[in-house]
Structure formats: structure tokens, C-alpha cells
Amino acid sequence: MAANPSKRAPKYAEIKPDWLSKSLAGLCIGFFLAVALSGLFAWWGPGGISADNKSQFNMWIVPPIWLTVFSFVYFFRDGMRAWLWLGGLTLVAFTALFLTRYGMGAW
Amino acid sequence: MRGPLLKIYKTLHTWTGLASSIALFIAFYAGALTMFKEPLERWSTPINADRQWISEAQYPNLIAQLIHNRSDAARSFTVNMIEQEHTPAPITWRKPLSEMRGGPSEGWSATLDDNGSLVVTQFEPSAMAELIDLLHQTAGIPGTAGHHAFGVYVLGVICLLYVLAIVSGFIVLLPTLIKDFFALRKTKNPKRFWLDAHNLVGITSLPFHIVIALTVIVFAFHDQIYASLGKLVYGERPSFEQPAPEPSTYRLEELLMPQELVKKVHAIAPTFVAREVSYNNIQTTRASVRIAGEDDDHMLRGYNRGFVTLNPYTGEILDKDYLPGHEEGYIQPVITFFSLHFGSFGGDPIRWMYFFLGISGSFLFYTGNLLWIESRRKRQRANQALVTQDKNAYLIANLTVGACWGSVAAISFAMAAGKWLQSVGDDPNVWYYWTYYSVFFACIAWTFWRGAARAVVELLYLCAITTALIPITGLIALVFKQSPLWLHTSSDLLLVEFTALVSTAIFIFMAKRTKQHLKTVPTDSVWYYPSSIVQSENSEREVINATNAEQKPNAI
Numbered sequence: 001m002a003a004n005p006s007k008r009a010p011k012y013a014e015i016k017p018d019w020l021s022k023s024l025a026g027l028c029i030g031f032f033l034a035v036a037l038s039g040l041f042a043w044w045g046p047g048g049i050s051a052d053n054k055s056q057f058n059m060w061i062v063p064p065i066w067l068t069v070f071s072f073v074y075f076f077r078d079g080m081r082a083w084l085w086l087g088g089l090t091l092v093a094f095t096a097l098f099l100t101r102y103g104m105g106a107w
Numbered sequence: 108m109r110g111p112l113l114k115i116y117k118t119l120h121t122w123t124g125l126a127s128s129i130a131l132f133i134a135f136y137a138g139a140l141t142m143f144k145e146p147l148e149r150w151s152t153p154i155n156a157d158r159q160w161i162s163e164a165q166y167p168n169l170i171a172q173l174i175h176n177r178s179d180a181a182r183s184f185t186v187n188m189i190e191q192e193h194t195p196a197p198i199t200w201r202k203p204l205s206e207m208r209g210g211p212s213e214g215w216s217a218t219l220d221d222n223g224s225l226v227v228t229q230f231e232p233s234a235m236a237e238l239i240d241l242l243h244q245t246a247g248i249p250g251t252a253g254h255h256a257f258g259v260y261v262l263g264v265i266c267l268l269y270v271l272a273i274v275s276g277f278i279v280l281l282p283t284l285i286k287d288f289f290a291l292r293k294t295k296n297p298k299r300f301w302l303d304a305h306n307l308v309g310i311t312s313l314p315f316h317i318v319i320a321l322t323v324i325v326f327a328f329h330d331q332i333y334a335s336l337g338k339l340v341y342g343e344r345p346s347f348e349q350p351a352p353e354p355s356t357y358r359l360e361e362l363l364m365p366q367e368l369v370k371k372v373h374a375i376a377p378t379f380v381a382r383e384v385s386y387n388n389i390q391t392t393r394a395s396v397r398i399a400g401e402d403d404d405h406m407l408r409g410y411n412r413g414f415v416t417l418n419p420y421t422g423e424i425l426d427k428d429y430l431p432g433h434e435e436g437y438i439q440p441v442i443t444f445f446s447l448h449f450g451s452f453g454g455d456p457i458r459w460m461y462f463f464l465g466i467s468g469s470f471l472f473y474t475g476n477l478l479w480i481e482s483r484r485k486r487q488r489a490n491q492a493l494v495t496q497d498k499n500a501y502l503i504a505n506l507t508v509g510a511c512w513g514s515v516a517a518i519s520f521a522m523a524a525g526k527w528l529q530s531v532g533d534d535p536n537v538w539y540y541w542t543y544y545s546v547f548f549a550c551i552a553w554t555f556w557r558g559a560a561r562a563v564v565e566l567l568y569l570c571a572i573t574t575a576l577i578p579i580t581g582l583i584a585l586v587f588k589q590s591p592l593w594l595h596t597s598s599d600l601l602l603v604e605f606t607a608l609v610s611t612a613i614f615i616f617m618a619k620r621t622k623q624h625l626k627t628v629p630t631d632s633v634w635y636y637p638s639s640i641v642q643s644e645n646s647e648r649e650v651i652n653a654t655n656a657e658q659k660p661n662a663i
Contacts, residue, residue, distance in 0.1 A: 014111075015111045015112055015115065017115050017118070027267075031335075035332070035335050035336060035339055035340070036339070038336065038340070039336065039339060039340030042336070042340050042341070043340075047436065047437070049341070051436065051437060052435070052436055052437065052438070053428060053436060053437045053438040053441065054436075054437045055333070055336070055341075056437065056438065056441045057437040057438075057440060057441055058336055058340070059325070059329060059332050059333055059336060060325060060440070060441055060444050062332045062335075062336070063321050063324040063325055063328075063332075064321055067267070067270040067271075067274075067320075067321065067324070070267070070270070070271065071270060071271055071274035071275070072274070074112075074115050074116060074119060075112065094339075097339070097340065101340075101342060
């Protein structure tokens with residue numbers, strides 16, 4: 001997920017544990033990213049926002065997404081990168097979600 | 108995959124595993140037993156010789172008299188379609204003792220006597236299976252938070268760690284997976300064997316563990332996730348207020364009887380076996396009837412039931428979202444999630460498979476802790492001062508042995524004790540919790556007092572004894588027919604005694620093997636305890652062990 005692995009040729013030995021910052025990124029941003037992605041699926045996925053029983057399904061897919069992010073967050077080279085990448089992705093996802101909600105007139 | 112990353116994930120696996128293992132051991136062991144919650148409910152209910160069952164033709168009479176005489180039942184009552192050990196009467200209901208939903212309530216049952224007049228009796232179902240289910244859901248952590256047990260949230264957090272432990276364990280294993288997969292190496296270092304066994308069980312049951320961990324997170328935090336989705340995704344959408352209930356326009360004589368309603372369901376779901384028919388709010392416009400039943404051909408929403416809701420007057424099917432085999436659209440994957448956790452698909456073969464998966468899960472967590480201790484062992488070098496192990500190694504050894512075998516012994520003991528308590532006229536429902544917790548904590552205290560090495564053998568024998576009490580109690584009931592003890596003799600319930608007997612043999616075997624093994628452990632192990640006999644027999648071997656240890660680098 002690192003931005004440009006070829007040019008700077010990062011040594012894998014440089015990977016830092018950064019337990020606290022990476023874990024917090026996985027726990028907190030992971031959760032919000034999962035909610036945002038589930039939300040995008042709620043609006044854009046088959047059946048749209050008001051499909052029968054879809055809210056149950058949307059709830060169920062949050063933990064798998066959340067825990068996937070949480071589990072692999074330690075692949076980031078350091079905590080800062082984890083926060084920036086995941087934070088950025090979450091920001092993009094929420095922007096898309098709010099634009100969707102605005103566009104669909106459900107604000 | 109490179110070294111540093113593997114090292115990070117190995118550390119992650121070590122600590123998330125250690126933090127979650129003991130609670131998961133208890134939850135998995137109790138969960139394995141919960142696969143047979145209903146048989147255990149039947150098993151723990153005393154034989155009821157006075158039970159008065161009725162024919163289908165008498166339902167209208169019973170239901171009419173009940174609604175007329177008992178307003179608390181008219182609100183909601185359940186017709187039990189099949190007479191079983193734990194069904195006290197054809198109709199049961201819970202009378203709420205406060206306005207609060209899900210608040211305290213008392214159980215009642217209704218039947219007809221030989222003259223066709225109503226007989227109502229208060230009764231409480233046996234809480235033994237409920238205790239095991241609670242241990243499964245909370246690992247025995249007491250208290251409530253909102254409408255959940257507090258322990259459910261704790262297990263939710265533990266399952267976050269558990270997912271990390273699963274994924275990190277898998278990542279650590281990946282590079283050597285092919286080479287090591289089916290290897291069970293019995294080398295000089297016993298750690299190798301346990302590590303191989305731990306990895307083998309972990310990899311083969313990986314999908315099961317992922318499913319369990321993720322579903323438990325949902326069970327714990329669904330309210331919070333729904334709230335977040337509601338705020339951030341759905342926005343302030345108008346909630347649809349249900350109209351206030353008004354008196355029903357139907358006459359009670361028009362109420363459809365259970366067998367007629369079941370017929371309507373069979374028309375669309377022929378393999379559905381109706382077990383409980385629950386009439387709700389039948390005197391209002393919100394009248395409905397919910398039929399709970401089994402269907403081994405499909406996945407079920409509940410741990411052993413699927414559901415369908417009908418209008419009790421017209422027989423119109425109002426909701427078949429949870430009717431096995433009739434799930435549509437998004438409800439289908441949702442049912443799959445539930446069913447994969449409960450093992451509620453395919454009947455008894457799948458239940459036994461889940462039973463053994465649950466036990467193997469406990470094995471995984473137990474061996475994980477043993478490996479943690481072993482990996483941190485400071486080696487004794489020959490002809491040098493005695494090393495002392497880290498205090499934490501002793502702490503973890505004591506906690507693991509005490510809590511794990513303590514919970515196993517305590518569950519068996521509570522199961523057997525229930526029958527004896529009932530016999531002396533005490534309500535075992537009050538005592539189940541006390542018996543469980545007192546044995547559980549006594550075992551932990553015992554382990555800290557005796558040390559893990561001695562206690563592990565003693566507690567394994569205790570497990571054997573308390574588990575043996577189950578068939579012994581049954582035998583006494585069989586021989587002394589006058590005694591108030593009981594033994595249900597239907598073949599599926601005798602399996603409880605049989606399983607307990609087999610388990611007793613396994614516990615004795617484990618105790619003997621462990622004792623044997625402990626004679627060979629070197630002095631630098633937390634499992635070493637000075638005993639004159641052991642020492643004189645093995646002093647020579649210890650020196651050899653110590654020398655071996657010196658030559659080997661501290662693996663892993």
C-alpha cells in the first residue's frame with residue numbers, strides 16, 4: 001500500500017511496529033471506514049437504500065471490513081502512514097457517502 | 108513476506124492470543140455443550156409423572172378457557188406441539204412481573220384434567236442449560252449492561268483480539284505452511300509437538316474460527332453498529348410508527364387452532380416441523396401467531412429453530428423471512444451468518460461436528476498458553492546456579508490450569524448437583540450459579556496454592572470425578588427407584604450419561620499422561636515440582652536435559 005515502492009526502494013527492515021498508533025488506526029479508523037463502505041453499499045448496492053431487510057445485511061458486513069483493516073494495519077511501514085492512508089480513504093469514502101445522500105435528497 | 112513483518116505478527120499473535128485465551132476456552136467449551144442445549148434442558152428436568160397431555164381435538168376447549176380465565180396468558184401464550192421431558196403442559200406462558208420489557212417474569216402452564224376443566228400450575232424451567240448458555244455467551248463474567256449481559260461485551264472485545272490472533276497466527280504460519288502442515292514431530296523438545304498440534308488444529312478449523320469471531324462481534328456490538336449506520340448512512344429517516352392496537356374485529360371462535368395453522372405452513376414448507384405455536388395479542392388488531400420449528404434441510408435463524416408468522420384468524424402468512432428455505436434477498440446471507448455460528452443446519456451430524464470444533468477450539472487456546480510459557484523459559488545450564496522463571500510464567504500457568512480445568516469441573520459438577528439439590532427439595536435454579544462459581548473459584552485458588560504443576564493433575568482428576576458423578580447419579584436413580592433422583596431413558600438423553608462416561612475416561616487418561624510427563628520435566632520448568640520420589644528417579648535425566656538445553660539455541 002506504500003505510495004511508491006520502486007523508486008525509494010524501502011527496506012522491509014525499516015518496518016516499525018508502532019503498536020499504539022497502528023492499533024488505534026485499525027480500531028478507530030477501521031471502524032469508520034467499514035461504516036462508510038457499508039453505507040456506500042447501502043445506497044449503491046443491489047436494491048438501493050430501501051431494499052427489504054438490507055439494513056441487517058449492511059450491519060453484518062461492518063465487522064468483516066473493520067477487522068480486515070484492523071488485521072492488516074500492521075503491514076504499514078509506520079503508524080503515521082497507517083493513519084494517513086486509512087484516514088484518507090475514510091475521508092474519501094465519507095465524502096462519497098455524503099454526496100450520495102445529498103444527491104438522493106435524503107439529507 | 109519478510110522477517111520484520113513476520114516478527115510483528117508473531118508478537119501480535121502472542122499477546123492477543125494470551126489476552127483472549129482463557130475466556131475463549133470457557134466460551135468454547137460451554138459452547139460445545141450448548142450445541143445440545145435442548146436435550147440438556149430435557150435432561151435436567153425431573154420426571155413429571157402427573158403430566159396431563161391433551162389431544163389436538165381439545166385445543167379449542169383449552170385455549171377458550173385459558174383466555175377467559177387468565178388475562179395474563181391472553182396477551183401471549185405458547186402451544187407446545189410435542190410432549191417432551193421439559194414441556195410441563197400443552198400450553199405455557201410467562202407472566203411479566205413488571206412493565207419493563209424483558210423484565211422479570213414467572214412461568215405458568217395450563218392443561219385440562221380428565222373432566223375437561225382448566226388446570227393452571229406455576230413452573231420454572233430448569234436453568235441448567237441456561238447456565239451453560241450464559242457461560243458460553245459471557246465466559247462466566249457476571250453483570251448486565253443495558254439489555255445485554257456485561258460479559259457479552261467483554262467477549263465482543265475479546266473477539267476483536269481473537270480475530271487479530273487468528274489472522275496473525277495464519278500470517279506467521281504461511282511461509283512454512285506447506286512443509287509443516289501435517290507434521291507432528293515428537294522431538295526431544297516437547298514444545299515442537301504442541302506447536303505442530305496447535306498449528307494443525309488452527310489451520311484445519313480456520314474458517315470456523317473466523318466465522319465464530321466475527322459473528323460474536325456482531326452479537327456484542329450490533330446496537331452500536333446499527334446506531335452508527337443510522338446516523339451516518341441513513342440520516343434522520345422517519346420511523347414508521349405502528350398504529351396503536353385496537354380491539355380485534357374477529358371473534359375468538361374464529362381463532363385458528365395450531366394444527367390448522369401448521370397445515371397452512373406445510374403448504375409452502377413441507378419439511379418444516381412445528382414445535383411451538385405462540386399466539387400474541389390475539390384480542391387486538393395486532394394479533395399474530397409465531398410458529399417456531401425445525402428443518403434439517405435448511406439453515407435456521409435461531410440456534411435450533413426457524414420461524415414463520417401468520418394471522419391467527421385468517422391463516423394468512425405475514426412474515427416468512429425466517430421460514431427455513433424461504434429467505435429472500437438480503438435476509439438469505441444474514442440467516443447464513445447466524446446459522447454458521449449456531450451450527451443450525453443439517454441436524455445432529457452438524458451439531459456433533461460443531462461440538463468437536465468447539466472442543467478443538469478450547470484445545471487451541473489451552474495449548475497456546477502452554478506454548479507461551481514454554482517459549483519464555485529460561486534454560487538451566489549444567490553446573491550453574493538454579494534459574495528461576497519469570498513470575499508471569501507461573502501466573503499464566505496457574506491461571507490457565509485453574510480457570511480452564513476449573514470451568515470444566517464446575518460445569519460437570521453443576522450438572523450432577525442439580526439432580527441432588529432438586530431431590531432434597533431445594534430449587535436447583537437458585538443453586539446452579541453458586542455451585543458453578545464456587546467450584547470454579549475453588550479450583551483457581553487451589554491451583555495458586557498448590558502450583559500449576561501439581562494442580563493440573565489434581566484438577567484433571569477432579570474433572571474426571573465431577574463428570575463421573577453424572578452417570579453415577581443416573582445409575583443411583585436407576586437402582587433406587589424410590590429415590591427422588593431421576594434418569595430419563597430415551598436414547599438421545601442417555602447419550603448425556605454416555606458422553607460423560609467417555610469424558611471421564613479421557614480425563615483420567617489425560618491426568619495419568621500428564622503426571623507421567625511431569626516426572627520428566629527438567630528443573631527449570633514451571634511444571635517442575637520438587638518431589639522426593641520424582642527427584643531420585645530422575646535426577647540423572649535432569650542433568651541430561653539440562654545439558655541438551657544448553658546446546659540447543661532457544662528455538663522460536
